[in-house]
Amino acid sequence: MRYLVYYVACAITLTFFSPLAAPGPKQFFSLTVAAPKEPIKAGTELRLLVTVTNTSDRDISFITSPGLIPEDGARYEIDVRDMQGSSAPPSAYLRTKDNRIPTEYGSNIARTLGPGESFVDKVTVTRFYDLSQPGKYTIWVALPTPPRQNLGEGKVKSNSITVTVIQ
Amino acid sequence: MVAGSLANESIGYSANMPFWSHDATTVPAKTFELGSAGIMVGKPDPMMMPGFPAQTTFTPYLSLRNTTAKPLNVSFRLNYALTMGGTPIDRQLPAQLLLPFESRIVEFEPMLRAAGLRSFDGMINLSASFTGHGGDLLLANGSVDQTGTYVFPVRPQVIGEGIGRISGYWSVADGNDAMFTLWNPTDQPQDIIATLYYGDGSGTYHLPMHLAPQASTTLDVGMLIMEKTPDRDGKVIPAGIREGSASFDTSGHDSAAADGKKKINLVLAGGVFNVAEATCGEICQYCNGYNNFILLPGPIDLTVGGSGTVVTHATDSYGSDQTFSGGSWTTTNSAVMTVNNGSVGGVNVGQVTLQNFLSNVDVYQGEFCVSDNMNDSCPEGNPNSSGGGNVFGITGVSPLPLVIGTTGLLTISGSGLSGKGTPTLNFDGAGISAVNPSVVNDNTIQAGYAVSCSAGPQSITVSFPSFDNVSTNAFPLSVALPAAPAATIQLAGQNISGTQSVVVGQQIALSASVSLPSCMTFSSQSWSIPPGTAVGGYVNAAGNGPPDTTGGQVAALPPTSTSDPLPLGYTFYWVSPGNSLNMSYQYTMSGGFGSVNSPVATAAFNVAGPTSVSVSVPPLGQWEINQTNSGFALYFGLGISPDIGIQFNGRATSPSGYTDTYWWVQLIGSDSSTYTAGSSTLNCTAGTGLDNTIPYATGLSTADSPSLGLPSADSKVTRSDSFTMYFMWRPGLTSDIPVPLGYVAWQIYGDAVQSGGTWTVQSDSTASANAFQASASYPTWTSTVTNGGTKTCH
Secondary structure (H helix, E strand, O other), X not given: OOOEEOOOOOHHHHHHHHHHOOOOOOOOEEEEEOOOOXXXXXXXXXXXXXXXXXOOOOOEEEXXXXXXXXXXXXXXXXXXXXXXXXXXOEOHHHHHOOOOOOOOEEOOEEEEEOOOOEEEEEEEHHHOEOOOOOEEEEEEEEEEOOOOOOOOOOEEEOOOEEXXXXX | OOOEEEEEOOOOEEEEEOOOOOOOOOOOOEEEEEEEEEEEEEOOOOOOOOOOOOOOOEEEEEEEEEOOOOXXXXXXXXXXXXXXXXXXXXXXXXXXXXXXXXXXXXXXXXXXXXXXXXXOOEEEEEEEEEEEOOOOEEEEEEEEEOOOOOEEEEOOXXXXXXXXXEEEEEEOOOOOEEEEEEEOOOOOOEEEEEEEEEOOOOOEEEEEEEEOOOOXXXXXXXXXXXXXXXOOOOOOOOOOXXXXXXXXXXXXXXXXXXXXXXXXXXXXXEEEEEOOOOEEEEOOEEEOOEEEEEEEOOOEEEEOOOEEEOEEEEEEOOOOEEEEOOOEEEEOOOOOEEEEOOEEEEOOOEEEEEEXXXXXXXEOOOOXXXXXXXXXXXXXXXXXXXXXXXXXXEEEEEOOOEEOOOEEEEEEEEEOOOOOOOOEEEEOOOOEXXXXXXXXXXXXXXXXXXXXXXXXXXXXXXXXXXXXXXXOOOEEXXXXXXXXXXXXXXXXXXXXXXXXXXXXXXXXXXXXEOOOOOXXXXXXXXXXXXXXXXXXXXXXXXXXXXXXXXXXXXXXXXXXXXXXXXXXXXXXXXXXXXXXXXXXXXXXXXXXXXEEEOOOEEEEEEEEOOEEEEEEOOOOOOEEEEEEOOEEEEEEOOOEOOEOOEEEEEEEEXXXXXXXXXXXXXXXXXXXXXXXXXXXXXXXXXXXXXXXXXXXXXXXXXXXXXXXXXXOOOOEEEEEEEEEEEEEEEOOOOOOXXXXXXXXXXXXXXXXXXXXXXXXXXXXXXXXXXXXXXXXXXXXEOOEEOOOOOOEEO
């Protein structure tokens, strides 16, 4: 039996998935990205905290990586655009990785949120995008609807934030 | 007292009646020799005794009485010289045998004629001897003229030794004259000094006299005055001196005698006569002797090791001080003071009584007339003179030992410490000082003291600057290092006592609190090794923080000892529970001249931890192919209940009062995957180590559903892994660490094959889990495997 797993592989696929970012018929959970309080220097990591909140009246289980606040950027669709609306260039990691070897690998656990409950994921944006150029970037993330819970298909998009990269 | 006399008032005749005390003791009989000197015979010498009527002739008389109930044989010896200063002649006279209680008048004339002295004019000496006891014989003799007008009684006296005689009153006034007759009854020459004391106390007159053996001489006071005879000092008796007293003492020396005086044996007779008035009287005599025997100085003060001399003193009959040598000396405690013939030596501090027993010393027994009492001889005695002896010094000091770095009141105990003025305390070493010394009493001196850090053992003496700066013995002062106080063990900065209740994973930050005495510093400290299972911490690769993706390792227990001068703390964590686990601390402090070990301080701990620990693993899930956003992946279970690869359900009972913070930490022991496309196979590994992060998860349960992406171009993909999932507990305290409770080892092998775009799980795919193993072993790693991380392929 095959199940659809919303496993985001890389930023390149984000561009591919971006037309699908529209919310489904009903949104069972929300994503909130906390914006950095200060500009970041070019070349430093941009690590965002994404709060996933069950906004439904039922339990929802999410597949995540292990850890209290797991690094789970690969499970998200990440959209990064500069001031001109162009997508930020891919990171060196993506540019140089051996595409022969899939990145899908590792341990998986489920986090079950009751109604109103939340958990936090870490999303390291700079793992997927090159933000070495100073400027302002608009960022949002989206998480596919978890499978096998009669939640339908689609994904939930977060708020957009603006990050300033300085030299 | 009894006295008596004879008198015939019609013719003016009188004579003394002699009494003699009778010795009624049972002492053995001895020979007594009674001597009578200067019995006049024939015509008196007109030069010496002018004024007698012509034809006056004196005849001796002799009366005897046996006072005993037995016959008494009395022998007589006559002594005379034919001329004044001539050779003495001794002749034996016929003995008289007296019947019991017989009284007899012995006719002297026949005996003189028999001796050839028919026409002898002069003086004779007579001795009578008998064997018996004193008083057995009463004897009276003297001379009387043919008319019975002039009677010159001569009282016999026992011939015996003495240092001299004191004669009573003499007078040359109003026609009187005083005359003394001295007879040496021995066969040895004797030297005598005759001393005339002037009646008005204005002076004395000393006339040396030499008596050859058996010789006699006469001293006429009136003639001395008249002829102005100089004495040994060239002085003459002033003409105005008409009366006085006299003494006759030895002038010879005898180094063997206690008083240094050679004893004399002298028969002495004296009388005051007045020819014109036909009166005469005997001059009473007294024995010279000593009394008031004492030892001087008394008491004598010596230091320990000191020496001195004690001399026996007595007062003679003239009131003069006389020293004595020799004797038998004793001390009541020779361990305190020794004595040897008056030389004393201080041995130890204390007091003694010194005594000197003298033998055969003439003792003064009051004024008595030798003649009247007819005593046996001048009395001798064995006087015992005594005096005190003090060996002053220190016998003790308190407190001892003196402790370096301390001050206080020093009490010095001893003897003879008072009466010598303000003391000075002297130390022969450095580091001890004293202030305000004062004498409390003869046995105690007190002073304030201070002992510096550099003080060592030494001695103390006490000197008395105002008392010839005499100094006591040196008393050793021991100096000690201060006792090391017991340390108080502190847990997290708080003093603890009794048994402490702690839990596994709790930081046991021990320290020791102690206030070192002055002068002392830590030279070493040590803690005991924690009993049970304990670690120094659970840290990251750098050892500077909690375990993380850089690594996880157990920190070793800290060093249990140090020579650092700062207090040594000791921080560790118990991993396993246990009761009555003791930790002890001891230090060594040094200073001054050494070091001191402290008592061992101990703290007891009861260490609690989760109990009834177990981890159960429900039946494992299935390998499956799931579609992902980028294609397909091989999953060991999807991860969402109930489709889970492996589930871990922990059980444990937490210690009371602690939050249930359970951790899961998973290590990847091995990992390999293969990707086959046609005949080409890539062998890859994601590495080993920590599975993503620590903790893997929290709570009493967790799960894992490992996955592996399936490239669309490949025909076969496999994954083989081994994992160890650790179950841990953390008490939730500040600075705590998680402690391992046990682990579950599990393994997977997945095999997927694509055919025509369809992936299928192969039947050789497996998964298994071992039983939970309780263990206190920590999960450790040096690398981390993260989801989606880079693989190494070849």
